[in-house]
Amino acid sequence: MTTAPDPINYEPPPDHPMAELVRRVRDAMSALPAYFSSVTAIEGLQASDLFTLNTVLGATIEIQVVETLNRIRDVWDPNDDWPLHYFIRQPQTFPDVLLQSRDGADVAIGVELKGWYLLSKEAEPSFRYKVTPAACGPYDLLAVVPWHLSNVLSGTPRVRTPGVWSARHAAEHRNWYWQHGRTTTLDTAIVAPEGAAPYQKRKPNTDRPAADEGRNFGRIARTGIMNDWVTRQLEATLAGVAVREWIDFFRHQQGAPQ
Structure with a gap:
């Protein structure tokens, strides 16, 4: 297997004008569990139906996360340096998700926000992240928000501390992994869209692999970049039981005769 250096991470230098904002947005993400609230309530599900919840509620969770970020602007803008901006x-x-001015003329940073239902049978975030690195602003973020129901089988959504990575670094790491970090006999070339740049709507912005028979390109959780964080989520407890054990239990229930 050919080896290549893993792409560098992107963080603004401490004296950069964006450094404080990026740090505080990350802090706001970390504070989400304390501030997040939802009026959505789920009742009467069979255990075998729980695996479908991310499809049903994923977008709702993401909307409510954005609402929460705007509600806690004292965390990410305590000095009112960005009074005209909101998520x-x-x-x-x-x-x-964009942190932009109210007239839309200025984008401070972007956040690619993904919800992850903690009890999903994959036991990892399963979304595909295919954006080309050139379409990411230098300080854009990829944030994955793990969530579960308050009573495991029912209740209202609760979120846990998100995993946050540089969006551009994640895209470059994905491409490095596809071309150099795995063993394959297939063509590992990746075709990037021409003219991609940050915050361009309705223009091609995804990378395309030359060969992807298993449709696995973009499965960012399988590239290793999230391994430590995912492991911590699976080892955490929910109602006194490790998340990983809940997943095993529900997998068994799904496969059991009805």
Whole structure:
């Protein structure tokens, strides 16, 4: 297997004008569990139906996360340095959350926000992250928000501390892994869209692999970049039981005769 250096991470230098904002947005993400609230309530599900919850509630969770970020602006803008900016969600567009001015003329940073239902049978975030690195602003973030129901089988959504990575670094790491970090006999070339740049709507912005028979390109959780964080989530407890054990239990229930 050919080896290549893993791409560098992107962080603004301490004296950069964006450094404080990026740090505080990360702090706001970490504070989400304390401030997040939802009026959505789920009742009457069979255990075998729980695996479908991310499809049903994923977008709702993301909307409520954006609402929470705007509600806690004292965390990410305590000195009122960005009084005209707020978080907006733009579904089906990368990044799907922007911290932008109210007139839309200025984008401070973007956040690609993904919900991860902790009890999903994959035991890892399963979304595909295919954006080309050139479409990421230098300080854009990829944030994965793990969530579960308050009573495991029912209740309201609760979120846990998100995993946050540089969006551009994650895209470059994905490409490095596809071309150098795995063993394959297939063509590992990746075709990037021409003219990609940050915050361009309705323009191609995804990388395309030359060969992907298993449709695995973009499965960012399988590239290793999230391994430590995912392990911590699976080892954490929910109602006194490790998340990993809940997943095993529900897998067994799903496979049991009805």
